[in-house]
Amino acid sequence: MSNEEEFSEYEKKVLIILGGLNISKNCNVQRQTILKRVPNKIQKECNNAINDLIRKGYIGYYRRPDNLMVSQKGRRVTHALKDEDNKKKYGDLRILLIF
Numbered sequence: 001m002s003n004e005e006e007f008s009e010y011e012k013k014v015l016i017i018l019g020g021l022n023i024s025k026n027c028n029v030q031r032q033t034i035l036k037r038v039p040n041k042i043q044k045e046c047n048n049a050i051n052d053l054i055r056k057g058y059i060g061y062y063r064r065p066d067n068l069m070v071s072q073k074g075r076r077v078t079h080a081l082k083d084e085d086n087k088k089k090y091g092d093l094r095i096l097l098i099f
Helices: 009-021 031-036 040-056 072-090
Strands: 059-062 064-070
Touching: 009 031, 009 040, 009 072, 031 040, 031 064, 040 059, 064 072
Parallel strands: none
Antiparallel strands: 059 064
């Protein structure tokens, strides 16, 4: 993850969602899909966070203003944040498969 860039908690939530959806430059997502995955209470803040991430260059528009794609530097950040979030959620989880 980039050392000089700090993200707000809402920007991190949006980037984690984009990392979970595996969005890239050629695989896009609509803004409504991202906003459906957050609670109703924070949808306005996440919408503002999407606009901030577009301004910073981590995500961008794809063909239409409603479709969003993740840039190359945004892709590195989304995967790093997604992996960090998964370790926080499932860090001590061990699965034993017996056949």
